[in-house]
Amino acid sequence: MACFLVFLLFFLVAVEAYHAALPADVYWKSVLPNTPMPSAIHDVTRPGVFADEKWDQQDDVFAHYGHAAVTPSQIPDPSVTVFFLEKDLHPGAKMTLHFIRTVAGATLLPRQAADSIPFSSAKLPEILSRLSITPYSMEAKAMKKTLQDCEEPAIEGETKYCATSVEAMVDFSTSSLGTRDVQALSTAVDREGIPTQVYSISKVQKQPSSKAVVCHGEKYPYAVFYCHTTSAEAFKVSVVGKDGTKVEGVATCHTDTAGYNPEHVAFKLLHVKPGxxxxxxxxxxxxxxxIPNK
Known part of the structure; x- marks a missing residue:
């Protein structure tokens, strides 16, 4: 890892050790005192929670409905239920699932540190040099794609933003929803490295709003989240695997898909059309x- 990022990681560790609270925690509690921080954010603000970034990690096929088509070949295991219809989401239903991290190892930087690093395709050579990443390497190609994803226009009816810090994500999400009275939800698994297996749904809780902001982890040397507004219903779903693994899952059902790419694999697998x-x-x-609480 580049010396610059190593310095930042030491900075984060020092803050946690000597002040007992990271900048992300302080900001979160000041803006969202009644909202628990989800594990997807908590984990990437703690240096060393995971191993080094896995640049060959599976792509997030849920992040970019509106642009480049996602094909069936990008679904590693065709036996896994990746997309489904709302009628399939009920207690007693069984699905073959694989709960994954689309990014692992990257740390979400404090806003001041993240904002000091260029973040644009035009600045990619400078970014690679600054972070000591070899041009044309797997890492460089992944970074180029992330920057392109962040710079492409939002689909009609949505707004988007790539957040490079907790502070930026909080600001975009709360301003887009028009309130700080929000829930921030992520899927939580009781242990790492669980296999693909059949899960039984034991509980489904539909959340109160059809307005949402979804933030997807992107591949980058430090954590970046591709956030966008969307018309979607959110569900808290408790599932139990065949081996006893318990997962407190979060499912979303996108209700306005008229502007999505008709070649996206979701429509192919479910044999339905956008909208x-x-x-x-x-x-x-x-x-x-x-999602807003009201």
């Missing part, structure tokens, strides 16, 4: 959905 029925999926462990 006809809600498209549902569980959130990877790296993703967060923000």
């Amino acid at each position: 006809t029925v809600p498209i549902c999926h569980f959130l990877p462990q790296s993703d967060i959905v923000w």
Whole structure:
């Protein structure tokens, strides 16, 4: 890892050791005192929670409905239920699931540190040099794609923003929802490294709003979240795996899909067309959905 990022990680560790609270925690509690921090954010603000960034980690097929088509070949295991319909989400239902982290190892930097680093395709050579990343490497290609994803226009009816800090994510999500009275939800698994297996749904709790901001983890040397507004219903879903693994999952059902790419694999797998029925999926462990409480 580049010396610059190593310095930042030492800075974060020092803050945690000597002041007992990271900048992200302080900001979160000041703005969202009644909202628990979800594990997807908590984990990436703690240096060393995971190993080094896994640049070959599975792509998040849920992040970019409106642009480049996602094909069936990008679904590693066709036996896994990746997309489903809302009618399939009920106690007693069984699904073959694989709960993954689409990013692992990257740390979400404090706003001051993140804002000091360029973040644009035009500045990619400078960014690679500054972070000591070899041009044309797997890392550089992943970074280029993330920057392109962040710079492409939002689909009609949505707004988007790539957050490079907790502070930026909180500000975008709360301003987009028009309130600080929010929930921030992510999928929580009781242990790491669980296999693909059949899960039984034991409990489904539909949340009170159809307005949401969803933030997807992107591949980058430090944590970056692709956040966008969307018309979606959120569900807290408790599932139990065949091996006894318990997961407190979060599922979203996108209710307005008229502007989505008709070639996206979700429509192919479910044999439906954009704008006809809600498209549902569980959130990877790296993703967060923000919803107002009212």
